Amino acid sequence: MQTDSLSLTFSALGDPTRRAILQRLSEGEASVGELTEPFDISMPAISRHLKVLERAGLVMRTRNAQWRPVQLNAAPLAEVANWVERYRQHWQGAFDRMDDYLAELQKGDSDAKN
Amino acid sequence: MQTDSLSLTFSALGDPTRRAILQRLSEGEASVGELTEPFDISMPAISRHLKVLERAGLVMRTRNAQWRPVQLNAAPLAEVANWVERYRQHWQGAFDRMDDYLAELQKGDSDAKN
DNA sequence: CGGTTATGTAACAAATGCGTTAAATATGAA
DNA sequence: TTCATATTTAACGCATTTGTTACATAACCG
Known part of the structure; x- marks a missing residue:
């Protein structure tokens, strides 16, 4: 365990x-x-x-x-809140997909090999 | 399970x-x-x-x-964040202990049997 | 002291979890 | 088709989890 x-x-x-x-x-x-x-x-x-x-x-x-x-x-729950918070952007739906998409686009721009 | x-x-x-x-x-x-x-x-x-x-x-x-x-x-993590959030007041330290204490005092006041 | 109340521990059984190695499956490539 | 690569499934072993019932402790109360 x-x-x-x-x-x-x-x-x-x-x-x-x-x-x-x-x-x-x-x-x-x-x-x-x-x-x-x-x-x-x-x-x-x-x-x-x-x-x-x-x-x-x-x-x-x-x-x-x-x-x-x-x-x-409840003190240990602070640690849980903290851990999960790092993923907030990932569950906040469409906006993030958009962010990812834009980031990917930009990466493509600056790196011609992609 | x-x-x-x-x-x-x-x-x-x-x-x-x-x-x-x-x-x-x-x-x-x-x-x-x-x-x-x-x-x-x-x-x-x-x-x-x-x-x-x-x-x-x-x-x-x-x-x-x-x-x-x-x-x-990450969607399921939203549910976790939500669950844990209900306990935030409980881990936010001394203020809560104080709240509990005051609540207890008041209870004692209004209920003479205690 | 002796009984009652509240809780913990022991011993057991069944289910689950987590790792391993070996074999099966699925796709791509020669 | 045949081989190589990526991954899953099967079969197994072992430790942990979770419940049960029976017994042990600890503190109060007459």
């Missing part, structure tokens, strides 16, 4: 259950039990999803009596 | 080899052979990475004689 931060983050986000957990946590911290309730899977399964999220740095855990409240930590 | 678009995209991005392929493709289309060269893994392995990227809609393939040039398709 990969251990670099971006890979851990992307992989963690690749599961809809984990994304739903993050969404829930964006409204405030929650116990493992509360996080389990909306899903059809067992608490141990959720506990392991949380471990994946924790390893990616996306959640943090504290302790409060027999509860271990889970909090969102 | 998950089949929803976001999960496919995030999972595909969870591998550094695949991200490197996308980066290479952001400079223009390439053949499978060209994409294989920078890596220490076999062409079949790259071919399968490409299949993952294709399933996520991140690359498109055409045919040109015995070559099957691969092109970047």
Whole structure:
């Protein structure tokens, strides 16, 4: 398995259950039990999803009596936003194709061999 | 395995080899052979990475004689940018902690039981 | 202390992921 | 047709992921 931060983050986000957990946590911290309730899977399964999220740095855990409240930590998402941003020009449709086309034209102009 | 678009995209991005392929493709289309060269893994392995990227809609393939040039398709990244953007306020540091804190204070104020 | 509640860990099974090498396929060229 | 080139598919091995159930921990509460 990969251990670099971006890979851990992307992989963690690749599961809809984990994304739903993050969404829930964006409204405030929650116990493992509360996080389990909306899903059809067992608490141990959720506990392991949380471990994946924790390893990616996306959640943090504290302790409060027999509860271990889970909090969102969105910091790694900044890295994701940053990574994806480099591709923005590529998905912004027709204008970019046009840009590419113009760039290609110009290249053709200045380099007669093409 | 998950089949929803976001999960496919995030999972595909969870591998550094695949991200490197996308980066290479952001400079223009390439053949499978060209994409294989920078890596220490076999062409079949790259071919399968490409299949993952294709399933996520991140690359498109055409045919040109015995070559099957691969092109970047960044459209799915718009969805990723969109998803992650909803969390921007959460990673933008101290101000948010302050917001949370103030919200908590207010909640405490208006609800004497807390 | 002894029971209840909340959560984590162990052990297991099934599925997936990712690499390899060898063989198949498709196109172009002699 | 026959060979060479580019790529995919098949068959395999091995590690990881994800779920389950059963058991272990930890903290509170009477």
